[in-house]
Amino acid sequence: MTDPGQAILADVRRLLTPGWLAGHALALLAVVTCLALGWWQAGRAAEGNTLSWAYTFEWPIFAIFVVVIWVREIRLTLRKGRADEPTAAVDPEDRPRPVITRRVNQPTAADEDSGDPQLAEYNRYLAWLNENPEARPSDYPAKEYR
Incomplete structure (x- = not known):
């Protein structure tokens, strides 16, 4: 059985590859941009632009959406990585193989x-x-x- 600390360290290493680091930076940039646009719209709304009130609340919602989607992608990647590792209890040869069948209707x-x-x-x-x-x-x- 593997040490839980080693498993966590492997997960962290998986998320620190160049592709993932670029993704983290892009997600952070998207969140900061959305929050800055919300702050800018709040200033415009305070100056009397009534339409900006809707954007004041909309941009932070977009930032939350970016965070939720990014966390989901991280969790899916980590879950997939754990599923790819064979466990000692289950032999891959013992797993049932899917049976693919095709129903054919014969002409009557x-x-x-x-x-x-x-x-x-x-x-x-x-x-x-x-x-x-x-x-x-x-x-x-x-x-x-x-």
């Missing part, structure tokens, strides 16, 4: 006897495409679908 006699020859031919074309998944539609042997 009612589909063939619908009375519409174009619809019947189209259903045969679709059945052929289903039977030959590696083929292109232009490989269909009928002339009218080339």
Whole structure:
């Protein structure tokens, strides 16, 4: 079992890479800019510009939004990093593998006897495409679908 202090240190190292440092700086710049714009709008509102009252409260909300999104990105990255590390209790070979299936509806006699020859031919074309998944539609042997 790993030491919790080492895990925290690994998380901090992960967030101190050049890309993350640039992201931290950009997020900080965005927050400071939003707060400064809110302060500027408050000054304009105090001078009598009534529309600026809405912006006075809107810019700090944008700053909060930037902080929330940045914290979310950090948490997702740290959670993903922990999920990538295999644990001693679970062997990756023992995990169940997902089963991918495809439901195929076979044409019935009612589909063939619908009375519409174009619809019947189209259903045969679709059945052929289903039977030959590696083929292109232009490989269909009928002339009218080339």
